[in-house]
Amino acid sequence: MAALSPDATLIPDDSTIHVSVTRKVFAAAGGRDEQHVLNNVAFDVAPRSFLILTGPSGCGKSTLLNIIAGLDKDFEGSIDLGTSRDHMAFIFQSPRLLPWRTVYENIALVLPEGDLRHAKIPEMLERVGLTQAANAYPERISLGMQRRAALARGFILDPQILLMDEPFVSLDDPTAQSLRELVIELWNRQPTTVIFVTHDRAEAVQLGTRILRMSAGQATVVQDATVGLSLEERRDRAAVVREQMRIFGTF
């Protein structure tokens, strides 16, 4: 099988994403000094590539993702999402489901009323293994299941850009691993541009087609690597470790 990347070297079309953050500063607050978090971070993201943003914790990865999502508008630079702007999904670090709505309702709520995709919700629930939990309230199911619901909510939109902020932290290893495989499966079925933030290098190599590594303190991009793993190799621990060694020089 060919490499997982659906050719990332195509001529950029209007759905190429251009990110350029020249400066991002958090004002001093609550006894903390002013913080200069991002400095000249610029990159393009080709359509349907799975881009990983990685780096030490606190380096500003999540801040960058919030800027790309338009949640944080207080920065110097420009974000051009092209045609993807109106077709965005964001899978947060915590599931951020509405606790007073059922799993089914949480997914249905991101769709406009009368949208044809409402009919696809049962199929999506089945794909993420939540058919039995459709009518359960989020606080009554496990964190792993809540994360599955958050994935279903993101993918039901068939987004052109999918932003993910460490969506598998604080899960036990087998659960996190099964969710990673679920993401690979969903992404293969619905190839979309993904920007995925993680500090976990194995996860970065296993999921991504391209990895951007950021430095600590006034973060900037220090490494831009392409992952050369096939779909099968991503499920092979040894292959992942080898690729991790090649890209990061350590694991």
Add this chain to the structure above:
Amino acid sequence: MAPVSTQNSLILKPAKGGLIRSPALLRLGWSLGSLLVLGLIWQLAADFAQNRYFPSPAAVFSVLGQEAMAGELFTHVGATLLRVVMAFAVAMFLGSAIGLILGRFKIADKFFDPWLILLLNLPALVIISLSYVWLGMNGTAAVVAVAINQIPNVAVTMREGARSLSRDLSEMANVYKFGWRKAFLHVTIPQLAPFLAAAARSGLALVWKIVLVVEALGGSGRGVGYQIYIAFGEFDVTKILAYALAFIIIVQIIETLALQPIQARVNRWRR
């Protein structure tokens, strides 16, 4: 939206033993039993005291029956209930609006907080007197006076609610393009529901008590407050207790049949 019909196999409800399975019925049983004991103690004490200023529950219920038969009870309770409903609605609406604005906008909060504290500490009697002086001895003044008494309490509760709104969820609604209507219905209101319920329950309890004082002071012909005021003039303790009882029963019915079920419904998602 069409819910999927699946068994809620994940929702574990502990099966409680005993004859009465429904928690609502069980609670009602306890309440009735406890009230029955209270009535019994009252009856025994009245029998022992043998004093016309300390009537027995039987005497009170008998007067209640007479007033009901004569139609007097319904006229006065109806008039008072109408004032309660109007004052309650106005206070909930304005209090919530003020509370939400203060909770969302720091500058408004900084500026208006001293006003709120002033209003909170203004004695009910002062508000009532001034309303009658400024607006005249009429029904509008009565409703305005009661509402003004209640607005700061509602505002303070709802301000806490607005301050506690989750930023995480509003970001989620923003990213997924909920729009203001969907965000208000599915994100904001459910978060405010416990605060609304708390404001409504404490509000109802306060409003009807103040309405009686307003009616007594206003000297309008109709209303439970006015009847109690007249009975007080005649030292007719039995009648005072009969009207008080009538109103307690009605407020309890509203509480049990409306407020509690609403609260149970909005909380059903909680673990």
